[in-house]
Amino acid sequence: ETGVTQSPTHLIKTRGQQVTLRCSSQSGHNTVSWYQQALGQGPQFIFQYYREEENGRGNFPPRFSGLQFPNYSSELNVNALELDDSALYLCASSPAPGLQRVDTQYFGPGTRLTVL
Amino acid sequence: DAKTTQPTSMDCAEGRAANLPCNHSTISGNEYVYWYRQIHSQGPQYIIHGLKNNETNEMASLIITEDRKSSTLILPHATLRDTAVYYCIVRGNTPLVFGKGTRLSVIA
Numbered sequence: 545e546t547g548v549t550q551s552p553t554h555l556i557k558t559r560g561q562q563v564t565l566r567c568s569s570q571s572g573h574n575t576v577s578w579y580q581q582a583l584g585q586g587p588q589f590i591f592q593y594y595r596e597e598e599n600g601r602g603n604f605p606p607r608f609s610g611l612q613f614p615n616y617s618s619e620l621n622v623n624a625l626e627l628d629d630s631a632l633y634l635c636a637s638s639p640a641p642g643l644q645r646v647d648t649q650y651f652g653p654g655t656r657l658t659v660l
Numbered sequence: 661d662a663k664t665t666q667p668t669s670m671d672c673a674e675g676r677a678a679n680l681p682c683n684h685s686t687i688s689g690n691e692y693v694y695w696y697r698q699i700h701s702q703g704p705q706y707i708i709h710g711l712k713n714n715e716t717n718e719m720a721s722l723i724i725t726e727d728r729k730s731s732t733l734i735l736p737h738a739t740l741r742d743t744a745v746y747y748c749i750v751r752g753n754t755p756l757v758f759g760k761g762t763r764l765s766v767i768a
Contacts, residue, residue, distance in 0.1 A: 548703075577755060586747065586758030587704065600755060634703050636756075646692050646753050651703035 546570060548637050548652035556658045557625050565620045565655045569637030575599070576618040577649055578610060581632040593618055622657075630659045663687065663750045669763040672742075678735040680762050682748030685729040691752050693724060695733050697744040698761070704747065707733065738766045 547570035557563050569576050575594045579587035589602035593612035607623040616637070622629055632654045638647035665683040672678040684693065692711050696704040708715055708722045710731075715722045721734040735742055747761040 546703075546705075579756075586760060587756070589755035589757070592755065602755065632701070636703075646709075646751065648694075648706055648709065649756060650706055651696075653703045654701075656701075 546637075546650040546652065548635065548650055550633075550635055550652040550655050552655060553653070554656045554658075556660060558660050559625055559627060561625050562621065562623045563625060563657060565622075565633050565635075565657070567618045567620070567635035567637075567652060569616045569618070569635075570650055573637035573639050573650075574616050575638045575640065575647060576612055576616065577636045577638070578618070578620045579634040579636065580604070581634060581654070582628075583631070587632075587634055590620070625659045627659050630657060632656050663757070664748045664759055666746075666748050666759065666762045668760070669765070671765050671767055672735075672738045674740060674766055674768050675737055678738040678742065678764060678766070680733040680735075680746050680748075680764065681730065682733070683730045684748070684750045687728050687750050688752070691750050693722065693728075693731050694749040694751060694756070695720070695722065696747045696749065696756075696758075697742075698747070699741075699744045704758075705744075707746075738764075740766050740768060742766050 549568045577592040578590040581587040591601040596612045612618045636649035636651045638649045694709040695707040698704045724731045745761040
């Protein structure tokens, strides 16, 4: 187990609705990254938060937004849901890069979002 | 796009070593080779990473060629629970870019 938790496990929404997904990072980790994994595909990077600020973003529209809190937990918000937003949403936490200058990311179990 | 090439699928007999290859001919000097695996519908699990030296931990060994253009992940004694999609990722301090990975099936 990585110590990264996500909630809820599953949820179902309809087109046009808004959704908030939550992630608690591993103790001691100050960076959270979010990924979207469509069925049959590898995860795709959405964005990363470091010390409560967005620190990089993938090719996702502005209706995907996020927050990181002082305790380093994080939220992913998606507005105006579309059918193609149906996917497994993964968060990964990591410590600061340190001497290696790369961070090792540890993933949570994911939230399965279905948009009808 | 992913910077790595992996076979689509592989089979391995239970108890035998599983050797998963990865080509990364365009790797840069400051980029690491990372391996993750994903068991069906779960979050990816970190396995191991390395820069240029071979690495070993409790899960696996990573063998990187001297020119760093390819590597092999070795699971020394595969079990049925090792059945998963294995992703080889080359990265610096950048987001993980997942390709399609190798689907490893461990057969009893």
